[in-house]
Amino acid sequence: MTIYHEGSRQLQDRFDSRRIADRLEEVNVRETFTDYQRDLIDAAPMFWLATADADGFPDVSYKGGMPGFVRVVGPAELAFANYDGNGMYKSLGNVLVNPRVGLLFIRWTEGPRRIRVQGHASLHEDDALMEEWEGAQLVVRVQAQRIFLNCPRYLHRMELREHSSYAPRAGHTPPVPDWKLRPEYRDALPARDLAALDDPAKTTREE
Numbered sequence: 001m002t003i004y005h006e007g008s009r010q011l012q013d014r015f016d017s018r019r020i021a022d023r024l025e026e027v028n029v030r031e032t033f034t035d036y037q038r039d040l041i042d043a044a045p046m047f048w049l050a051t052a053d054a055d056g057f058p059d060v061s062y063k064g065g066m067p068g069f070v071r072v073v074g075p076a077e078l079a080f081a082n083y084d085g086n087g088m089y090k091s092l093g094n095v096l097v098n099p100r101v102g103l104l105f106i107r108w109t110e111g112p113r114r115i116r117v118q119g120h121a122s123l124h125e126d127d128a129l130m131e132e133w134e135g136a137q138l139v140v141r142v143q144a145q146r147i148f149l150n151c152p153r154y155l156h157r158m159e160l161r162e163h164s165s166y167a168p169r170a171g172h173t174p175p176v177p178d179w180k181l182r183p184e185y186r187d188a189l190p191a192r193d194l195a196a197l198d199d200p201a202k203t204t205r206e207e
Contacts, residue, residue, distance in 0.1 A: 003029060003146055028148040031076055037115055037147060038072040040107055045069075045163060047080075050102035051094035051121075061091045066169045069133060076144045078103075078117065081133035083168055087190065092138065095121045101142060108158040114150035119143050135168025 003025055012018040046064040063080065070080035082092060095101065103117040119142045127139035166174045176196050180189060
């Protein structure tokens with residue numbers, strides 16, 4: 001079954017790209033991860049997650065952590081740690097009502113590359129990976145159905161200067177983010193955040 005629908009075909013025919021689109025699908029689209037794709041994903045400190053609600057209204061969020069917080073765990077499966085955020089649960093809430101997801105991985109240096117993954121996601125609170133990911137609230141597993149490289153020509157050359165101090169890791173307690181210190185939010189914070197605010201070592205100012 002092709003990855004293209006009538007809308008894609010209409011524009012491919014308009015711009016004479018149907019032939020190259022078919023060839024790209026034939027050559028690049030896979031149902032399992034290659035060793036190269038596994039290595040790039042396992043080393044990623046970030047990716048973008050696209051979801052949609054039950055009505056199809058889309059959302060996209062940035063997911064970041066220390067390298068290893070997302071990894072390929074099977075021939076066609078990846079998993080990532082979900083950490084404490086703003087408490088809205090827009091992305092994972094969408095997964096509960098519509099498990100179809102898209103993930104975009106970008107490597108900015110050492111030859112810029114992009115990998116796109118489309119599949120079905122599920123949430124797990126008692127996953128064995130919880131023990132390996134310090135600070136994880138949930139483990140999200142994605143059963144991939146389409147995996148493909150994207151043309152990287154428009155990627156700007158960027159470099160990672162340092163990992164976020166908020167990224168959970170063994171032996172490190174992330175500080176409370178600055179926005180949770182603001183008075184308009186304080187009385188609505190979860191109990192765990194209120195407890196953390198009483199510890200001066202866990203409060204900081206964002207730069």
